Amino acid sequence: MKNKCILVSKLRYTQCALAVLIAVGTLTYAHAENNNSKAAVLETIQLQAQGNWLDDVTAKKVFEHAGARTIIDRKRLDETASVTIKDALKQVPGVQVQDNAGTAGSDLSLSFGVRGLTSRFSPRSTVLMDGVPLAFAPYGQPQLSLAPTSLGNIESIDVIRGAGSVRFGPQNVGGIINFNTRSIPKQFQGNIAMTTEIARNGNVKLSPNLFLGTTLDNGLGLALLYSGTQGNGYRDSNDHNNINDVIFKTAYAFTDQDQIEFNLHRYDGKADMPGGLTTQEYKADSNQSTRPYDYFEGHRTDGALKYTHKDDANTFELLAYHTDTYRNAVMEKINDTDKNKKQLRNAPRTYQVTAFEPRYSHAYVLGNTANEISIGYRYLNEDSKEYIGRSAWYKNGTTPLSVDGYSAAAGKTIAHAVYLDNRIDLGAWSITPGVRFESIKTRENYYKLNANNSIKNEVSTHVKSNEVLPNLSVLYKVNDQWNVFANYGISFGPQQYSQMAKIDDTSKLAVSQTDGLNPEKAKNYEIGTHYLGDALTAEFTVFYIDFDQELLRYNLGGTEGWTNLGATKHMGFEFGARYDFGQLNDALTGLSTYTNLTYTHATAAAGIRKGKDLSFSSRWVANIGLGYKYEQWSINTDVFAQSKQVAPNKDDLVVEDSAAMYGSIPGYATMAVRVGYDLSRYLNGFKVAAGIKNMFDKNYFTRSSDANGGKFQGQPRTIFLQTSFDF
Structure with a gap:
């Protein structure tokens, strides 16, 4: 009976989506008929293969995309009070950014969720930089506890919140986000800039940036990019950052249609993790840190080689890349039974990923339709080595003991992905059916180690997945400025290394936990509209995500594991x-303005919280901004607001405990102001700006229940100064 009810519910949602799609199609078709639209017959057919639609993103490409999509370009980043990538992502509808908290509490990490999906380390979206995955293991460990990218090197941020499951994956329930780095200029250009943040307590954080680029007479393009962050944040102690991000880019067009590019990237970072506070500690001093030894460090080296051929009817691209990543978290743990004892823990991990991706697109005419067929393939090989170390317990006030071996793991994944789609343009209609096939083999060897790091016992698990993922998108062009769209797709996430084996807390033996677990799957629906005019640009999207196969971590009586009972449902509008x-x-x-408004009703579909709001998800998120330019002056003000969130305990109670890990999280609103002045009349290319984030010093906080969890104050009033010089 229960299964029957679930089936009926799913059918109702599907029927509702189809009904809305049919209604939209009927209305727009009637509109076209009344205006003598050329919906049925093409007078002329223009052929052009678009190919990889992440390349050369423009407002027109966003408008023509059959799904919810937003582009934040460099101009907008420079004009608003966007000092970090997190600041920038808060301007995108449907994206909820989690403030630094718990083990996600360093400036090296990036935590955001799309449409109510879990935000800790951004595991539900495919996050790319110039088309290369940022996650250190896209299949086995798709988190961004180390997010190797910096705002100063970014030219634009492209956020696709749906209809991306065919061409990109595997983690695409929350869409695709691509950070485009600064492009190589045709003529010599340079830029040097500095952002200085001064927190309420006087702490100073510096973010220097450098860009140099040119194209030589022989056609060779070169560019050097640097972005860094050094200094202290707004916590009174244990809040130091040292981040350096360097990119070297080359490009050479050896014909009018053929180009080869090579990028080399190095990211190094170390940042303290001030950690959460108990209820009493937060009440006494919300800026303090009681965790003197906690920090996160990591580095990544990657190289990408890309060949592109483009003519009127064909586009071919071959992308090959290799990434080598190291990350380590060091934390102090308080004994659960004896609060006078502590233990030092660390978790060093290394990952190597090698992949190549050929893509081919061909434009052709069939009858009175213009078509583009695209086919792509990716081979990816990733290796991981993970280690967890724990010291012996030591007393408060004594020096931490050295960390001894406890457990280790070695994982390997070989993945093949193939996609095929065909865009069919018939008059005002554009219909794109597609399918992606994922074939994955993952192995995880998990070891329990003795104190001398010798192997005590071992478990080896293997998982094979073969998944067919269909997708369908429809776009109707009402006129040159207005279109409507709808799409449906199945998104997929494979089992991760941490879900395949663990240490049993009772027997202290390594055990397999793959029995009964399935890869994660979600059905994504979107219906929406775009408008692109001279004065007004607008988008509106209704979405529904049926995440019926989602893995959920549990802890029962000290025994941890994973269950399939993590199903969730997400619906709302942007x-x-x-x-x-x-x-x-x-x-x-x-004078200009922008506004975003997102409503997300994200609820558990199974388990103890069935029908209730998911943790750390706001139903309402909004932005409104106003900008004014007059001669050399520019003034921008931005307001951000989000509604309340919940952090329930294991008994499903939303009540603050003494450790402050659980309870409600009130909503809040903050305001930022930036004033800029262009000094080019005195020194060509020189600009200055000053601003205030959280202008009215709103007191807000979040929580975390992980290893260094508790209550975390949000960023208080912070002054920032910006200088830049273009040459």
Whole structure:
């Protein structure tokens, strides 16, 4: 009976989505007929293969994409109070950014969730930089506890929240995010910049940036990018950062249609983790840190080689890359029974990933339709070595003991992915059916070690997955400025290394935990509309995610494991708009505004919280910004707001405990102001700006229940100064 109810529920949602799609199609078709639209017959057919739609993103490409998509370009990043990538992502509808908390509490990490999906280390989205995955193990460990990218090196952020499961994967329930680094210029260009943040307690954090680029007479393009962060955050202690991010880019066009590119990237970082506070500690001093030894460090070296051929009807691309990543977290653990004892823990891990991806697109005419067929393949090989160390217990006030071996793991994944889609343009209609096939083999060897690091016992687990993932998108062009779209796709996430084996807390033996677990799957639906005009740019999307196969971590009586009972449902809408008042009246030239509003109802579909809101998910998130330019002056103000969240304990109670790990998280709103002045009349290319984040010093906080969890204060009033020089 229960299964029957679930089936009926799913059918109702599917029927509802189809009904809305049919209604939208009927209305737009009627609109087209009334305006003598060329929906049925093409007078002329223009052929052009688009190929990889992550390349050369423009407002027009975003408009023509049959799904919810937002681009944040360098101009917008420079004008708003975006000092970090997290600041920038808060301007995207549907994206919820988690503040630094728990083991995700360093400036090296990136935690965001799309449409109510879990945000800790961003595990539900495919995150790329110039098309290369940022996750240190895209299949076996797709988290961003180390996020090797910096805002100063970014030219634009491309966020696709749906309809991406065919071409990109595997973790794409929360869409695709691609960070495009600064491109190589045709003529010599340089830029040097510095952002200085001054926290309320006087702590100073510096973020220097450097860009040099040119294309030589022989056609060879070269660019050097650097972005860093050094200094202290707003916590009074244990809040130091030292991050350096360097990219060397080359490109050579040896014909008008053929180009080869090579990028070399090195990221090094170390950042303290101040940790959470108990209820009493937070009440006494919300800025303090009681964790003097906690820090996170890591580095990544990667190289990418890309060959591209483009002509009017064909696009071919071959991307090959290799990444080598190291990360380590060091934390102090308090004994559960004897609070006077502590233990030092660390978790060094290394990952290597090698992959190559050929893609081919061909534009052709069939009858009165224009078509583009695209096929792509990816081979990916990843290796991981993970280690967990624990020292003997030591007393408060004594020097921590050295860490002895406890457990280790070695994982390997070989994955093959093939996709095929075909865009069919018939008059005002564009229909794209597609399918992706994933074939994955993963092995995990887990070891229990003696104190001398010799092997005490071992377990080896193997998982094979073969998944067929269909996708269908439809776009109807009402006119040159307005279109409507709908899409459906199945997203997929393989079992990760941490879900395959563990140490049994009772017997202290290594055990397999793959029995009964399935790869994660979700059905994604979108219906929406785009508008791209001279003054107004707008998007509105209704979405529904049926995450019926989601793995959930549990802890029962000290025994940890994973269960399939993690199903969730996410539904809501997203609205985003920008308006240039100068198009309305010349007297308003230079005045513009933007606004975003997202409603997300994300609930558990199984387990103890069935029907209740998911943890760390706000139902409402909103932005509104106003900008004004007059001669050399620019003024921007931005307001961000999110509604309350919950962090229930294992008994499903939303009550603050003494450790402050659980309880409610009130909603809040903050305001930022930035004033800039262009000094080019005195020194060509020189600009300065000053601003305030959290202008009214709103007191807000979040929580975490992991190894160094508790209560975390949000960023208080912070002054920032910016200088830049273009040459």
